[in-house]
Amino acid sequence: MAEADELTALVASADARLETATKWGRLTFTLGGDWHHWLCAIATPKSGVRLVFHKGVLLADPAGLLTGSGRYVRELTASTALAHPEEVRALVREAIAHQTELLD
Structure with missing residues (x-):
């Protein structure tokens, strides 16, 4: 999937510290090995x-x-993300700044 690969590269370019792993059936991104507070993921339904x-x-x-x-959870399509790289x-x-914040 070229689109998923492009999206992966875009997300990875936001911060060199990002870590990836396949979690919950998706390529998932986090920092510091904190998979409980994952940041984002690429879903390929x-x-x-x-x-x-x-x-x-x-x-x-x-x-x-x-x-x-x-x-x-909030999301956006790969085509939208790839059309707006700086915003993504x-x-x-x-x-990353909100990684460990709790939600009400």
Whole structure:
């Protein structure tokens, strides 16, 4: 999947400290081996590749890229992410800043 590979490279370019592993059937990103507080993941369902933010509800999204109405998770399609690389890097960096924050 070329789109998933491009998305992986985009996310990885946000911070050299990011670690990856396949968790919960998805390529997942975190820092410091903290898989309980993972940052984001790349989902590859039949409906299309998506970038999923674990605590997306905490992220400022001035470009309005994130979708979702769940309690915590927000996501965007790979095509949207790849069309807005700087905004995605900013979202990943903000997710890092909020990594261990608790949600109500």
